[in-house]
Amino acid sequence: MISVEDFVRRYAVDRHNTDSVKWDGMDELFGTNDLLPLWVADTEFKVPEEVTEALKKRIEHGVYGYSKTPDNYYEAYCKWQSERYGTEIQHEWLRFSTGVVQSLSTLVNILTQPDDAVMILQPVYYPFMNVIKQNDRRMVISNLKQDGTSYKMDLEDIKNKIEENHVKLFINCSPHNPVGRVWDKEELEALLELCRQEKVLFISDEIHHDLIVGEKPFTSVLAIKDGLYRDNTVMVDSASKTFNLAALQNSHVVIPNPQVRERYDHYMSQLAAPAGSIIGKIAAEAAYTNGAEWLEGLLQVVRSNYGYLKKSLRTHCPEAVVYDLEGTYLAWIDLSAVIEPEHLEYILKKKAHLAVDFGTMFGKTGKGFIRVNLATTPANIKAATAALLENIQG
Numbered sequence: 001m002i003s004v005e006d007f008v009r010r011y012a013v014d015r016h017n018t019d020s021v022k023w024d025g026m027d028e029l030f031g032t033n034d035l036l037p038l039w040v041a042d043t044e045f046k047v048p049e050e051v052t053e054a055l056k057k058r059i060e061h062g063v064y065g066y067s068k069t070p071d072n073y074y075e076a077y078c079k080w081q082s083e084r085y086g087t088e089i090q091h092e093w094l095r096f097s098t099g100v101v102q103s104l105s106t107l108v109n110i111l112t113q114p115d116d117a118v119m120i121l122q123p124v125y126y127p128f129m130n131v132i133k134q135n136d137r138r139m140v141i142s143n144l145k146q147d148g149t150s151y152k153m154d155l156e157d158i159k160n161k162i163e164e165n166h167v168k169l170f171i172n173c174s175p176h177n178p179v180g181r182v183w184d185k186e187e188l189e190a191l192l193e194l195c196r197q198e199k200v201l202f203i204s205d206e207i208h209h210d211l212i213v214g215e216k217p218f219t220s221v222l223a224i225k226d227g228l229y230r231d232n233t234v235m236v237d238s239a240s241k242t243f244n245l246a247a248l249q250n251s252h253v254v255i256p257n258p259q260v261r262e263r264y265d266h267y268m269s270q271l272a273a274p275a276g277s278i279i280g281k282i283a284a285e286a287a288y289t290n291g292a293e294w295l296e297g298l299l300q301v302v303r304s305n306y307g308y309l310k311k312s313l314r315t316h317c318p319e320a321v322v323y324d325l326e327g328t329y330l331a332w333i334d335l336s337a338v339i340e341p342e343h344l345e346y347i348l349k350k351k352a353h354l355a356v357d358f359g360t361m362f363g364k365t366g367k368g369f370i371r372v373n374l375a376t377t378p379a380n381i382k383a384a385t386a387a388l389l390e391n392i393q394g
């Protein structure tokens with residue numbers, strides 16, 4: 001297997017002046033481009049060579065006329081899902097979209113009516129809140145329960161709120177951004193069973209499912225109990241987070257239920273909506289076909305960066321709590337015992353010169369936390385850790 005050092009040597013690149021939101025677009029949110037960016041969830045690593053080769057071949061052809069999904073795409077994606085995770089996906093369940101967030105918004109429109117209640121668990125990736133509010137649905141929140149340096153779902157609270165608010169749709173993040181949980185099979189099963197009994201439709205955003213950092217394996221909602229809950233569920237994912245392909249605008253909407261699929265197709269035809277880009281599909285197909293070893297390398301880097309950050313903070317400032325990381329490349333850190341939450345942004349931006357995501361973006365319960373992107377070079381994580389320690393140790 002490729003070592004951390006070799007992966008970094010081979011794939012790390014300077015992204016300045018490439019129109020990167022994370023590096024070149026920092027000033028819009030942070031007021032300057034001079035911070036060390038650990039915010040946007042993409043990486044500082046080039047894609048696997050096979051992806052670049054596949055793209056070059058297409059670019060050299062030089063024609064970008066109307067295109068269909070490559071025949072081998074379905075095979076590559078379904079094999080990846082089946083062999084790595086035991087998730088069986090039939091070709092006809094698969095639809096394409098330009099992005100997962102766009103699909104979440106589309107699905108909220110298709111599966112609910114204005115003013116219907118849609119439930120989420122907080123803290124959570126902030127576009128979940130946006131797609132509910134911007135489509136004039138009612139947002140119902142169940143807070144994740146803190147459990148040492150991790151989180152659990154509060155099933156009793158979820159059940160009570162579903163009933164009180166007549167919730168119609170549940171959107172779950174699995175693995176969970178920002179708290180880093182890879183949900184246990186049993187937890188997912190209990191949640192899916194509750195939603196089935198209460199007639200609540202379920203969307204599972206599994207975009208982080210290849211980014212398994214801890215020991216626990218990932219289970220898709222489509223695979224729970226041999227697919228018992230498939231009819232109640234839509235799963236969305238993409239190769240974009242795993243392989244750093246976000247700008248190529250290709251993602252999946254997996255809809256096993258034929259009636260829901262029909263409603264989806266009807267809605268998309270009303271919008272005359274585009275179904276992903278050929279460049280994105282070529283890249284993702286090559287990644288699913290040849291990217292497994294590269295992914296192992298990336299995961300080694302993330303594990304190593306996480307280990308370094310956690311050990312350094314525990315040793316030098318144990319009051320700064322780094323939460324367990326089972327999945328995603330995003331560390332969730334509670335700084336409330338070392339920095340007054342009111343001063344958090346000022347200290348991180350103006351003193352430590354770090355661009356991180358602040359916890360309150362993910363909901364009220366994120367107050368005092370930061371989210372740090374670990375999919376970067378060990379040198380960047382070392383520099384960020386040093387800057388953090390210097391400014392939180394008083």
Ligand SMILES: Cc1ncc(COP(=O)(O)O)c(C=O)c1O
Pocket residue numbers: 041098099100101102125173177205207208238240246251
């Ligand atoms: C849970 C989750 N869903 C969706 C996305 C973004 O997906 P897309 O760029 O395909 O809209 C992200 C990006 O960080 C994410 O964390």
